[in-house]
Amino acid sequence: MKRVEITVPGGPEVLKISDAAIPECGESEVLIAVKAAGVNRPDILQRQGKYPMPAGVTPVPGLEVAGVVQAVGNKVTRFAVGDRVCALTNGGGYAEFCAVPDGQVLPIPQGLSFVQAAALPETFFTVWANLFEMGRASEKDVVLIHGGASGIGTTALSLCAAMGIKAFCTVGSDDKIAPLSPFGEAINYKTSNFEEEILARTRGEGVDVILDIVGGSYFNQNLRLLRRDGRLVLLGFMGGRFVDQFDLQELMLKRAVVTGSTMRGRSAAEKQQIAAALESRVWPLIAAGKCEPIIYRTFPFAEVSSAQEALDRGDHIGKVVLTLE
Numbered sequence: 001m002k003r004v005e006i007t008v009p010g011g012p013e014v015l016k017i018s019d020a021a022i023p024e025c026g027e028s029e030v031l032i033a034v035k036a037a038g039v040n041r042p043d044i045l046q047r048q049g050k051y052p053m054p055a056g057v058t059p060v061p062g063l064e065v066a067g068v069v070q071a072v073g074n075k076v077t078r079f080a081v082g083d084r085v086c087a088l089t090n091g092g093g094y095a096e097f098c099a100v101p102d103g104q105v106l107p108i109p110q111g112l113s114f115v116q117a118a119a120l121p122e123t124f125f126t127v128w129a130n131l132f133e134m135g136r137a138s139e140k141d142v143v144l145i146h147g148g149a150s151g152i153g154t155t156a157l158s159l160c161a162a163m164g165i166k167a168f169c170t171v172g173s174d175d176k177i178a179p180l181s182p183f184g185e186a187i188n189y190k191t192s193n194f195e196e197e198i199l200a201r202t203r204g205e206g207v208d209v210i211l212d213i214v215g216g217s218y219f220n221q222n223l224r225l226l227r228r229d230g231r232l233v234l235l236g237f238m239g240g241r242f243v244d245q246f247d248l249q250e251l252m253l254k255r256a257v258v259t260g261s262t263m264r265g266r267s268a269a270e271k272q273q274i275a276a277a278l279e280s281r282v283w284p285l286i287a288a289g290k291c292e293p294i295i296y297r298t299f300p301f302a303e304v305s306s307a308q309e310a311l312d313r314g315d316h317i318g319k320v321v322l323t324l325e
Contacts, residue, residue, distance in 0.1 A: 009049030062093020103272030234260030294318030
């Protein structure tokens with residue numbers, strides 16, 4: 001099969017397509033003939049040498065795929081050869097074939113293409129686990145999502161809209177505001193102080209839940225924006241890992257919860273639980289047309305470097321997807 005290899009840490013040019021053996025299908029795994037694969041921020045960090053794969057996991061990047069079941073292990077009962085599926089991988093998605101634990105495989109929601117389905121697993125697993133399970137977002141809440149135009153951001157906004165949750169988001173340019181307006185109120189953080197803007201729009205009350213990929217540089221503003229019993233859920237630290245002048249008293253007075261997680265650090269059992277929740281709670285919304293992934297652009301497999309460059313530039317709205325058909 002063909003696969004993508006990271007030859008050395010560096011820019012998109014270090015990605016090369018090479019030949020490799022098709023992965024063996026373990027007894028609790030599903031071997032997928034990949035038709036499309038999502039491109040995500042952790043893939044870029046891995047390419048740069050900043051997000052190494054755990055021991056024993058393939059070095060081939062790619063955390064989500066969609067395709068057709070090629071083979072199943074002898075302990076797999078839920079899927080059969082020929083099924084159309086999508087999956088959260090442990091790595092190896094940038095390839096013609098990928099072996100995935102069966103608990104991380106889901107049927108493709110009715111009506112979706114392989115490209116659309118490949119844009120689901122990584123961001124929907126992440127957003128569901130963090131915003132809805134850890135952050136406990138519900139209809140009564142007001143939510144702030146940083147990085148609203150990213151794959152994580154558009155997924156969170158789309159789910160909030162489908163569930164009747166009022167949402168704000170931050171974006172880096174005015175041209176991203178209108179495309180996101182059906183899902184929530186977007187604020188250009190480069191031209192406006194998002195803290196002041198949201199306080200004005202909420203009559204000084206702030207928000208209940210914040211989903212943040214920025215980290216340190218936004219921490220104090222986030223804390224000031226939280227209502228009593230608010231939840232700040234951290235997904236990344238593009239703005240740094242450390243916080244200056246953190247006021248513990250404000251945290252205590254608000255009874256705020258600060259938490260966060262990575263998907264890679266979760267066990268197979270945890271990922272399986274998230275998959276089950278998505279299939280029961282979110283897949284019906286997608287099948288009903290109430291929620292769907294926003295696709296920014298697709299690239300042929302051979303243009304994997306260009307696909308990552310598109311994500312690097314940061315002018316995208318939604319997901320970037322590789323196609324292998």
